Amino acid sequence: MLLEHAKLLAMLKNTGGIAGRKKLQKMVYIAKRMKQPFREKFQFHMYGPYSEELTLQVEEMCNASFVEEVREKISGYYQYRYSLSDKGESFLQAVLEEEEPIDSQLMQELNDCSSKFLELVSTVLYFDELPRQQVEEKIHRLKARQNYQAADIEEAYTFIEKLKQRST
Amino acid sequence: MEYDDGQLTEEKVFKDPVHRYIHVRDELIWKLIGTREFQRLRRIRQLGTTYVTFHGAEHTRFNHSLGVYEIMRRMVENLEKKMTWEEEERLVCLSAALLHDVGHGPFSHSFEKVFETDHEEWTRRIILGDTEINRVLLTMGDAFPKKVADVIAKTYDNKLIVSLISSQIDADRMDYLLRDAFYTGVSYGQFDMERLLRVMRPGEDQAVFKHSGMHAVEDYILSRYQMYWQVYFHPVTRSAEVILSKILNRAKALLADGYAFRLDPYHFRSLFQSTMTLEEYIRLDESIIMYYFQEWIQEKDAILRDLCGRFIDRHLFKYVECDPSEQLKIWPELKRLYNEIGLDPDYYLVIDSSSDLPYDFYRPGEKDERMPINLLMPDGSLRELSQESDIVEAISGKKRTDHKLYFPYDLLADQREYKEEKQRILELLHQQGG
Structure with a gap:
């Protein structure tokens, strides 16, 4: 019964809301890679791993009034903020028994990061079968506009290591 | 078969109900089509279970893959007039277009859901593994198979090439919309592909469309919208x-x-x-x-x-x-x-x-979420399609879920x-x- 949707509702509840579609996408991807029970399918897009299925699930929850979507103007562009509605809360309570639990501490930690950093972390994870030097080359070529520095990449690797240790 | 500098001495053509003819001039493409992994696509339907609703929808991933190749061939031919292509890049484009679906399994959407597999991963394994396709690609050089696989995985360095095969308006979508409309017999799904190709221009990260061709792009978006509700989401x-x-x-x-x-x-x-x-x-x-x-x-x-x-x-x-x-x-x-x-x-x-469906609508999205369709304005600036087109803007705001x-x-x-x-x-x- 829309259990995949319920996991997203739980994520919104645990984090108190998420600002930005890109951030939401990267949080779910990273959490999935950290063995959280998300099942959405991701593909690499211009801005890193992206799931059309996830985009539609969020839209479905907005249309069902389970999630409130607010469009905010942020320095010249628009961003969408998502939070759990009362109706969504009721739905979540009703399916709680069937739902696989999500690590709320992990989700909160991811939510505290910037979406630019999460884009970098998810991209490193996407290429994690490659040697680090090749990953760095990929990042510099595919993400030239984001201008990630060596220190940013180092921070991303340290962050991933910390997440991996916790998920084992 | 005789070859001359990688070109067939005599062009090969496939009769095709959507594009009339599919032209093959490159030895590489001809050999790829002949591999067992590519021929297997004849036994995998393009639209899975849609044939139970539209009895004509028995076309296969083989037909579609040839169609995507043909559109890509025409795109490259048009873009060659506006920019310089390395010969190797041209062949990478054509090979990626031909092979982009080679990893699809039977009824692959349901299969992937139930068994948590990924046809893109199988595509990569077929291109890089011990296969006839890999051996044909290797004749172009050791690095060539990896380049083709990277284009399909959207991780290739040249983003323009990636966008031609995978973006919100690409060779893959153009072929499947036209082809699925033809085989299902519906009257939606039509758009002026020739016009789209004529107004396509190379951009920095992706192909863009001349503003004067906006109505052709609108037609394509409408076609996508109608096919979604009438066919894919039936x-x-x-x-x-x-x-x-x-x-x-x-x-x-x-x-x-x-x-x-x-x-x-x-x-x-x-x-x-x-x-x-x-x-x-x-x-x-x-x-x-x-x-x-x-x-x-x-x-x-x-x-x-x-x-x-x-x-x-x-x-x-x-x-x-x-x-x-x-x-x-x-x-x-x-x-x-x-x-x-x-x-x-x-x-x-x-x-x-x-x-639950592997199809989507056009959505402009928010900054950095997904590449939108951009129009090239007369002053050289770029504008996102729904900002210029009332029709697309109207569709973008509609409820699209059920x-x-x-x-x-x-x-x-x-x-x-x-x-x-x-x-x-x-x-x-x-x-x-x-």
Whole structure:
């Protein structure tokens, strides 16, 4: 019964809301890679791993009034903020028994990061079968506009290591 | 066959109902088409279970892959007038277009959901593994197969090339919209592809479209919108897809429980156990799946037997519209009644949502979420399509999701037993559907 949707509702509840579609996408991807029970399918897009299925699930929850979507103007562009509605809360309570639990501490930690950093972390994870030097080359070529520095990449690797240790 | 500098001495053509002719001049492309992995695509339908609704939709991934190649060939030919291409890049583009779907399995959407596999990963393995395709690609150099695989995976350094095969307006979508419209027989899905190709210009990260060609782009977006609702998201097709997924789930569960199949599911065993080799995957096609479904109609397990019979004989589930918040109120009672009459709700009470489908609408999105379609304005600036087009803007704002609840009406309507319970179930379902 829309259990995949319920996991997203739980994520919104645990984090108190998420600002930005890109951030939401990267949080779910990273959490999935950290063995959280998300099942959405991701593909690499211009801005890193992206799931059309996830985009539609969020839209479905907005249309069902389970999630409130607010469009905010942020320095010249628009961003969408998502939070759990009362109706969504009721739905979540009703399916709680069937739902696989999500690590709320992990989700909160991811939510505290910037979406630019999460884009970098998810991209490193996407290429994690490659040697680090090749990953760095990929990042510099595919993400030239984001201008990630060596220190940013180092921070991303340290962050991933910390997440991996916790998920084992 | 004689070759000259990588070119066939005589052009080859395939007759095609969508593009009239598909032209092959490169030895590389001709050899790729002849490989067993590419020929396998003849045995995998492009639209999965859509043929149960639109009987013409029997076209295969083979037809579509040739079509994508042909559109890419024309794109490259047009763009060559505006920019310089390295010969190797041209061949990478054409090979990627031809091979972009080579990893699709039988009824691949349901397969991927149930077995958590990914056709893109299989595509990569076919291109880089021990295959005929890999050997043909290697004739262009050691690094060539990896370049083709990277374009398909969208991780290739040249983003313009990636965008030609995978973006919100690309060779893949152009072919499948035209082809699916043709084979389903619907009158939507048409747009002026020649015009689109003429107004396409190379941009920094992706192809853009001259503002004067906006109406051709609008037509393409409208076509995508209509095909989504009328063909891809058709409720009857979704019913067949729901049953197909439930068959695979049931077979998987039975195998895990050690059930003794009348016919050993040899071809599924490694798939169920996530140990499938590349060679086993290449051998798997829709004819094999249909053979098992036919055989499973004779199985002792009542659920597997019933579901396979429904799929083969097109005795599909009926549906009602489903509002997720209303559904909550009736769900516990529905499940209880189902259990009382001996119907397993896990297999016979299924919600299907728009997010379960591998198709999408055009959405401009927010900054850095996804590349939008950009128009090249007369002053050289770029504008996102929905900011210029009232039609696209209107469609972008529409509600684009729905949920349907599928159930076996025939079993519930047969009220020789459990009359009261079945009547109550039907009442609840129709109350849900309004």
